[in-house]
Amino acid sequence: MQNNECIYVSEQFTEYQDNSLSSEIRARVDTHLAVCSLCRNTYQELNDLLNRLHDLPAVGAKADFTENLLSRIEALNQESTWQKIYRSSYTRVAGYAVAAGFVFALGLNIWIDPISSVSPIGSQRIAGEGQVQKTSTDSPLASQVDSVEYSKSDSITFQRNTINSGTQSLQLVSDR
Amino acid sequence: MNEIVRKTDEQLIAEFQGGDELAFVELVDRYKDRLINFVYRFLNDMTDAEDLVQETFLKVYKKKHAYREIAKFSTWIYTIAGNLARSELRKRKRRKTYTMSSLSFEDNEFTPVDPDMDTEGVVFNSYAGEEIMKAIKQLPEPFKTIIILRDIQELSYEDISTILDIPMGTVKSRVNRARLKLQETLSYLRE
Numbered sequence: 333m334q335n336n337e338c339i340y341v342s343e344q345f346t347e348y349q350d351n352s353l354s355s356e357i358r359a360r361v362d363t364h365l366a367v368c369s370l371c372r373n374t375y376q377e378l379n380d381l382l383n384r385l386h387d388l389p390a391v392g393a394k395a396d397f398t399e400n401l402l403s404r405i406e407a408l409n410q411e412s413t414w415q416k417i418y419r420s421s422y423t424r425v426a427g428y429a430v431a432a433g434f435v436f437a438l439g440l441n442i443w444i445d446p447i448s449s450v451s452p453i454g455s456q457r458i459a460g461e462g463q464v465q466k467t468s469t470d471s472p473l474a475s476q477v478d479s480v481e482y483s484k485s486d487s488i489t490f491q492r493n494t495i496n497s498g499t500q501s502l503q504l505v506s507d508r
Numbered sequence: 509m510n511e512i513v514r515k516t517d518e519q520l521i522a523e524f525q526g527g528d529e530l531a532f533v534e535l536v537d538r539y540k541d542r543l544i545n546f547v548y549r550f551l552n553d554m555t556d557a558e559d560l561v562q563e564t565f566l567k568v569y570k571k572k573h574a575y576r577e578i579a580k581f582s583t584w585i586y587t588i589a590g591n592l593a594r595s596e597l598r599k600r601k602r603r604k605t606y607t608m609s610s611l612s613f614e615d616n617e618f619t620p621v622d623p624d625m626d627t628e629g630v631v632f633n634s635y636a637g638e639e640i641m642k643a644i645k646q647l648p649e650p651f652k653t654i655i656i657l658r659d660i661q662e663l664s665y666e667d668i669s670t671i672l673d674i675p676m677g678t679v680k681s682r683v684n685r686a687r688l689k690l691q692e693t694l695s696y697l698r699e
Contacts, residue, residue: 342684342688343681345684345688346680346687347680347684374691377695378688378691381640381687381690381691381694384637384640385640385655385659385660386660388640391544391545391548392541393541394558397540397544398533398536398540401536401566
């Protein structure tokens with residue numbers, strides 16, 4: 333049956349084996365081991381275990397360990413500058429950030445102006461007209477159709493003005 | 509007398525930091541076996557142990573200037589290897605592929621056999637060795653590390669204290685508790 337003294341003594345076993353206890357504590361352990369067969373057995377078994385641990389077969393490196401390691405180092409040193417830059421985590425993170433920023437900007441542009449962002453320049457008006465025709469089928473949006481039609485005519489007027497002003501400009505030149 | 513003076517590890521790493529790659533090779537030769545023996549006790553797999561020790565040396569090679577001579581080179585390299593080993597164990601736990609079958613000793617080529625030992629002795633010794641390794645594997649992490657460092661690698665308390673960054677008193681009490689725990693686990697071997 334273990335008592336408090338058994339617990340105290342078992343806590344000293346390692347230093348007892350190392351012979352690093354003070355003479356006073358060592359004497360206390362000796363006294364206890366002399367009278368307690370349970371602790372004496374535990375201590376003996378602990379010694380056996382330590383011997384077994386020390387006797388465990390050592391394992392070691394294979395013959396080509398150093399050669400393989402030096403090959404890996406050589407390969408590392410021969411990497412091109414670009415590979416080294418790519419392998420740098422900072423560079424990779426920066427690259428991903430730029431890519432993410434580009435995708436975000438593109439997405440934002442599409443969200444703000446979905447028609448002009450995705451349509452070729454020459455087909456802008458056609459795409460817009462298609463959308464107008466589609467919305468015109470929905471009666472609640474009829475007023476929107478009107479306003480778009482109005483802007484269409486505006487645009488035509490503007491074009492005419494441009495032509496006219498161009499003509500005027502030409503006329504002015506010819507008047508001189 | 510033309511006496512060859514063996515350079516210390518600290519001298520070698522200083523020379524390597526100064527650009528002498530031969531000093532690095534010398535350090536590899538000094539530590540490869542010790543580190544494989546150390547890491548193998550964690551992983552119980554020779555191939556993984558070799559890979560991990562190669563990674564350790566690659567880290568030393570790439571981060572050579574991270575070493576400062578305030579600690580011994582041995583404690584620095586054991587710290588790197590120990591951290592990698594524990595990290596590998598955590599990965600294995602996450603993958604949940606670490607089964608008891610992987611605990612078997614398949615690397616018999618590394619097990620020297622005493623020719624004078626009788627067959628029964630060889631069998632029991634081998635069996636006991638396997639059982640001890642299994643029992644170490646089952647110890648809680650702090651106990652396992654301390655048993656490997658102290659009783660298999662036979663490092664000093666001071667070095668272990670530096671490697672694990674714990675006070676010397678804690679090292680000693682942990683060694684004591686780990687041994688008692690291991691002894692308790694292996695009690696069936698005596699029956």
